[in-house]
Amino acid sequence: MSLARSIVLKTAGLSPVKYLIRKSFLFRPLVRRFIAGDTLEEALKSCEAILAKGQMVSLDYLGENTASEQEALQAKSTYIQMLQAIASLPAIQTWNANHAQSPNLHVTGDGIEPINISIKLTQCGFDQGTDFAERNLRDVLDTAKGLNNFVRVDMESSEYTERTMEIMGRVVKDYKNTGTVLQTYLYRTPKDVEQVIEWKARVRLVKGAYLEPAAVAFPEKAKVDEAYVTLGKRLMDAGTYPAFATQDAKIIEALVAYARERKIDPSRFEFQMLYGIRRDLQDKLSSEGFKVRVYVPYGDAWYPYFSRRLAERPANTLFIVKSLFKG
Numbered sequence: 001m002s003l004a005r006s007i008v009l010k011t012a013g014l015s016p017v018k019y020l021i022r023k024s025f026l027f028r029p030l031v032r033r034f035i036a037g038d039t040l041e042e043a044l045k046s047c048e049a050i051l052a053k054g055q056m057v058s059l060d061y062l063g064e065n066t067a068s069e070q071e072a073l074q075a076k077s078t079y080i081q082m083l084q085a086i087a088s089l090p091a092i093q094t095w096n097a098n099h100a101q102s103p104n105l106h107v108t109g110d111g112i113e114p115i116n117i118s119i120k121l122t123q124c125g126f127d128q129g130t131d132f133a134e135r136n137l138r139d140v141l142d143t144a145k146g147l148n149n150f151v152r153v154d155m156e157s158s159e160y161t162e163r164t165m166e167i168m169g170r171v172v173k174d175y176k177n178t179g180t181v182l183q184t185y186l187y188r189t190p191k192d193v194e195q196v197i198e199w200k201a202r203v204r205l206v207k208g209a210y211l212e213p214a215a216v217a218f219p220e221k222a223k224v225d226e227a228y229v230t231l232g233k234r235l236m237d238a239g240t241y242p243a244f245a246t247q248d249a250k251i252i253e254a255l256v257a258y259a260r261e262r263k264i265d266p267s268r269f270e271f272q273m274l275y276g277i278r279r280d281l282q283d284k285l286s287s288e289g290f291k292v293r294v295y296v297p298y299g300d301a302w303y304p305y306f307s308r309r310l311a312e313r314p315a316n317t318l319f320i321v322k323s324l325f326k327g
Helices: 003-012 015-023 025-034 040-052 069-087 090-099 130-146 158-171 189-199 221-238 249-261 279-287 303-312 314-324
Strands: 056-061 115-120 151-154 178-183 202-206 243-245 270-274 292-298
Touching (some): 040 056, 040 069, 040 090, 040 292, 056 069, 069 130, 115 130, 130 151, 130 158, 158 178, 158 189, 178 189, 189 221, 202 221, 221 249, 243 249, 270 279, 279 292
Parallel strands (some): 056 292, 115 151, 151 178, 178 202, 202 243, 270 292
């Protein structure tokens, strides 16, 4: 992990910094760059605009580490409301009509959903118990299955990785409409990649955004990038519709070159990018015939997500500092 990124994450965790960023109007424009709104209604408007461009969405209700079973049950209820709201969007019907005959797109089922959702197991009650969180996940998957939609289980910090993989190993046997996320900065990830290939489960590949010790994760960016390309190629060869989530143009170029070299059809994978970041690259990939899905977060529990985005792009932190000293 770079020194700048480590400093940003540690600084963002300080209570006075949290208070300043959450309360000061100076930061609202930057927050809105990364967060699609506080409410589901606001977020869905952003989703519809993305669909209108021919791109797809993974909708994320922000929040981590619920403090009680009641909070977790409320989060589960929100996930179900999200799925129901997505199903009733007129834009979904338009998308399906426009893309149903495309040779490079398969709509819903085992294929491509215009808008799916991403959830976190700590928001489902992981800290209140593994069995409790799994029951909540299964309730959400039941709803998604009935609506012909897909639920991505986000990967969180390394203390949850093993338990997350254990849960996924159980639920993918019963639900084909789910998959998870693997982080290339963790040493264990090559083994986990082989596991998801064996499961025939969909996986999103990311670099990793949590502050992890060198005992479990590569501290050097070059190593993380190298692992990403290596594992990305492996998933292209043997994975089930992998999603490559990165804004790193060099990594994207390497994967595109590999797909072309091996004559891997663009319908077999997708690129994913964060809301508000590298829209130019999103549009470029779309124009070249690659599928692009935008990760759209919303909700008032945005601070942990926001701080990780700042750490990934230290230039944004400089923007904040400059704003503080402007009259």
